[in-house]
């Protein structure tokens with residue numbers, strides 16, 4: 122292999138066997154992999170000043186000699202401070218480093234260095250530089266300098282010099298041939314892939330520093346657009362391949378079925394529910410399998426819509442399957458469906474423990490199978506699976522979805538999620554699905570009020586919770602999930618439990634969490650649902666789906682530890698009855714981000730608004746749905762920001778998929794198909 126850029130990273134200076142192994146472990150094998158390791162920030166060193174010239178706070182590059190370096194001892198364990206001064210003949214600047222124990226071995230007293238970092242004002246009014254990066258003056262240059270996320274054994278500084286060497290030696294245009302049609306890039310004013318990578322690693326002096334720092338430079342945009350195009354390209358290619366398929370089953374949606382459907386709900390459907398049901402029935406009547414996403418905020422009433430779709434399937438001689446993400450939710454869905462459809466259909470719950478109905482399912486005697494992942498075990502076979510419903514899709518990957526679908530012949534698919542998904546995410550993660558939204562709550566709900574309060578108010582909050590309980594209400598207390606390890610987590614939970622019990626001395630309190638023995642957890646939840654337990658103390662296992670109309674008070678402890686979307690999900694557990702309901706989020710010390718999150722949470726009940734804000738704040742990489750979707754990680758694109766590019770990518774990808782003969786797209790098409798195959802192969806081998 123003598124492709125430029127394909128040489129092993131072992132060929133680089135200073136990469137011995139140990140680093141080589143660590144890099145390989147992290148997925149860096151060839152030198153071109155290093156070139157795809159992008160800077161996460163930049164330092165603007167075009168202006169270099171002397172200590173004396175500094176008058177104000179901000180980020181600066183300052184040069185001088187380091188003097189008086191010393192370790193400062195503090196009482197706080199684990200905090201290591203190094204202080205010193207940067208001096209020249211005219212002036213000096215105080216410098217402080219936190220938690221950089223090796224610094225004193227690396228820098229020598231009196232060394233001439235360039236420091237870059239934040240200059241702040243101390244309490245006494247003096248300027249001080251905080252945690253600066255440093256570089257011997259001999260090698261420091263006046264330019265914008267990239268900062269890299271470190272790799273095993275390679276600091277940002279080492280990476281900068283390795284990558285710099287590569288940029289000098291390699292012709293990037295030869296290493297990274299651009300698969301996109303050149304006229305397309307031109308029309309958007311975007312540089313080629315190679316030019317973008319070069320620009321990101323070595324921005325030069327003319328580029329706008331702010332866009333570089335914000336990730337919106339033309340170089341970033343080129344990569345972002347490429348990522349989005351790849352995602353949309355996959356979807357469109359898959360669509361163009363699968364479109365002509367006709368499902369083997371046909372629906373009779375005539376008056377007979379209508380009459381039966383009208384008898385199922387114990388209440389009048391909201392107009393949103395009606396509308397969505399019609400969309401679903403229309404899909405069922407089409408020759409191609411339905412692929413629909415049903416979004417609706419917690420409590421909007423998705424279950425009845427699912428139930429009606431199942432009735433339509435069963436009445437047409439088909440079997441249905443409903444998959445939920447956890448045992449608790451599967452059980453609850455099973456109970457709801459049993460209640461709604463029990464007289465009409467045979468509904469069975471399948472779990473690891475409950476498999477008695479396997480034969481009946483295979484024989485077609487079971488009409489509707491409800492369960493968790495247990496549903497796609499090999500031992501489960503259907504006679505005529507025609508409709509697959511997946512609840513809380515964001516917890517399942519696309520592959521899992523496929524495995525369940527494969528148990529029928531082109532069954533119709535309905536995916537339901539209570540997490541409102543911003544449009545941009547829906548277009549990417551669920552890009553292959555049509556979208557329905559229930560945007561209306563069932564009538565007769567009491568008002569839901571939210572308060573965000575500091576932990577200092579805890580006693581008062583628990584007192585008002587106690588009053589709600591005296592009036593016959595029920596309550597949730599949500600404790601933050603501690604991921605450290607099982608024992609620690611459970612111990613902490615139990616300690617909190619004892620404390621809460623102290624506040625609520627005469628009330629019945631039950632504790633549930635994910636690590637609890639299944640039967641015990643089920644029993645406690647059931648007692649809460651029946652009203653025998655007044656307060657359910659829980660981790661986020663109650664996050665989705667649990668429906669208890671008398672629950673009208675929720676306390677979320679350490680709310681700053683939850684994401685906005687998650688808080689909103691939790692809040693949806695209360696306010697399902699007629700009485701007014703309260704959700705109190707208690708918090709400890711707040712970071713600026715956490716404060717912002719809680720403010721938004723307090724200010725709106727609109728799940729879509731919250732979802733958009735969440736996306737804007739966290740970026741798509743952090744979203745749970747994204748990580749589990751099997752889509753490539755986004756390095757540059759930001760779905761909270763790049764909606765406009767996403768729309769372009771969608772149109773362009775469609776054009777690409779629809780005209781396979783268009784030569785300008787052939788490179789991109791081939792590259793994409795190759796990558797899809799690679800991925801499929803990895804999946805098949807369990808990779």
Ligand code: ADP
Pocket residue numbers: 388389390391394417418419420421422423424425539563564666668697
């Ligand atoms: P989710 O969309 O979160 O799954 P559910 O389907 O569990 O919501 O519905 C929440 C509650 O609202 C349930 O108790 C359900 O019986 C009730 N409900 C749903 N639709 C209506 C309606 N049209 N009128 C009155 N109550 C309804």
Ligand code: MG
Pocket residue numbers: 423424539666
């Ligand atoms: Mg639900």
